[in-house]
Structure formats: C-alpha cells, structure tokens
Amino acid sequence: DVKVTQSSRYLVKRTGEKVFLECVQDMDHENMFWYRQDPGLGLRLIYFSYDVKMKEKGDIPEGYSVSREKKERFSLILESASTNQTSMYLCASSFFRLGEPSTDTQYFGPGTRLTVL
Amino acid sequence: GENVEQHPSTLSVQEGDSAVIKCTYSDSASNYFPWYKQELGKGPQLIIDIRSNVGEKKDQRIAVTLNKTAKHFSLHITETQPEDSAVYFCAASRFYSSASKIIFGSGTRLSIRP
Numbered sequence: 353d354v355k356v357t358q359s360s361r362y363l364v365k366r367t368g369e370k371v372f373l374e375c376v377q378d379m380d381h382e383n384m385f386w387y388r389q390d391p392g393l394g395l396r397l398i399y400f401s402y403d404v405k406m407k408e409k410g411d412i413p414e415g416y417s418v419s420r421e422k423k424e425r426f427s428l429i430l431e432s433a434s435t436n437q438t439s440m441y442l443c444a445s446s447f448f449r450l451g452e453p454s455t456d457t458q459y460f461g462p463g464t465r466l467t468v469l
Numbered sequence: 470g471e472n473v474e475q476h477p478s479t480l481s482v483q484e485g486d487s488a489v490i491k492c493t494y495s496d497s498a499s500n501y502f503p504w505y506k507q508e509l510g511k512g513p514q515l516i517i518d519i520r521s522n523v524g525e526k527k528d529q530r531i532a533v534t535l536n537k538t539a540k541h542f543s544l545h546i547t548e549t550q551p552e553d554s555a556v557y558f559c560a561a562s563r564f565y566s567s568a569s570k571i572i573f574g575s576g577t578r579l580s581i582r583p
Contacts, residue, residue: 356512387573392478392575392576393575394473394475394558394573394574394575394576395513395558395573396573397570397571397572400570410570442512442513444512456501456503456518456562456571457503457515457518458503458515458571459515460505460512460513460514461512462510462511462512463511463512
C-alpha cells in the first residue's frame with residue numbers, strides 16, 4: 353500500500369510566522385505535489401517536484417516555497433504566513449520513470465488543516 | 470489557462486438511485502481523466518480513470534464516459550449506497566516530458582439519502 357504521510361493534521365500559526373509542512377512518501381515515487389484545497393475551488397497546485405532538488409511552480413506559487421532534498425520528502429514553506437493562507441494543504445506523490453509507462457495516479461496524504469491567526 | 474468545470478457542486482440522491490456528475494475541460498491536449506473520491510477527514514483517492522483513446526470505462530457500479538469532441542466527461546454511479554457519500558473531484562491532465570500536471574474540478578458533494 354502506498355503511504356503518504358503529512359507531519360501534522362492540524363496546525364495553528366500566527367501572521368508573519370515561518371511555517372513548514374512536511375510530506376513523506378514510502379513508494380519511491382519520483383513526483384511529489386503540494387495542493388491547497390478551499391471550498392468551491394477544488395484542489396489548486398502550488399508546487400511540484402519531479403526529482404530531488406527539482407521544483408516547478410504550479411498555479412498558485414505566490415507566498416510559498418518548497419524543498420526536496422531527499423526523494424521521499426517534500427516540504428512546503430510559508431515564509432511569512434498570512435491569514436489568506438488559512439486552508440487545507442494536501443501532499444501527493446506519483447510514479448514516473450522516463451521510458452516506462454506512467455499511471456499518472458496521484459496518491460494523497462490525509463491533509464494538514466492550517467489556520468493562520 | 471487550463472480549466473476544468475464541474476457540475477453540480479452538491480447532489481443529493483435517494484439510496485439505490487443513480488448519480489451523475491459532469492465535467493468539461495478546456496485544454497484540448499488533455500489525454501487523461503481521473504476521478505477522485507474524498508471521504509471526510511481523508512485525502513482524495515482515485516476511484517476510476519479514463520484515457521483519451523476510449524469513450525467509456527466501467528468498474529462495477531461506477532462508469533465514466535468521455536466525449537473528446539465536446540470536451541466533456543462524466544461519472545455515473547448506479548445503485549447508490551450510503552458509503553458513496555463523499556466529495557468527488559474530476560480532473561484532466563496531459564503528459565509532460567517529466568511529470569503530469571493534473572487540473573482538478575471544484576468538486577461535487579454527494580449525499581445519499583436513506
């Protein structure tokens with residue numbers, strides 16, 4: 353069974369704090385993703401990474417950065433948290449290897465509900 | 470930019486009846502259309518997917534149809550059961566050289582009435 357874990361289920365931070373959200377997957381997946389989920393807006397891609405130390409911006413990268421130092425771990429960083437970053441954050445991973453068929457299936461973690469006061 | 474529209478946003482059906490959720494996509498290069506189910510307190514989980522080379526796919530009580538010309542795809546759940554209550558997301562993606570980027574719809578909250 354693929355397992356994607358996120359460091360916290362619930363997090364409360366203050367405006368201006370630096371926030372780290374951690375994600376770990378145990379399936380040796382190349383691709384990892386960070387989304388935020390807001391009512392009526394679905395899942396919006398913040399950043400993704402297709403290899404260690406590689407990252408690409410998604411649709412809403414402003415105010416966020418990411419780090420991928422190890423294949424299994426992908427961190428989302430809020431440099432200076434703001435109230436409009438209060439949301440559910442979901443991490444996902446998927447398999448890809450050049451030259452091999454990709455299933456494209458993304459496996460999600462349980463999410464971190466972040467509240468910024 | 471790329472966009473996926475999903476309707477309805479909420480859906481309530483009687484247990485045993487069918488439920489249909491519809492999506493349209495804007496990127497004509499999309500070639501993969503997954504559907505995810507999100508239960509309370511959990512992350513989304515893939516329930517069925519379809520690729521652009523087929524028009525329909527079925528797995529027990531769930532089926533997906535794809536109309537590439539109209540850029541529409543739909544999820545059909547027959548003989549609904551209480552455990553089908555959840556939020557459902559459609560999505561569309563096209564394969565890049567290094568990773569697939571999936572665009573999600575806004576979600577449909579399905580409630581099954583006993």
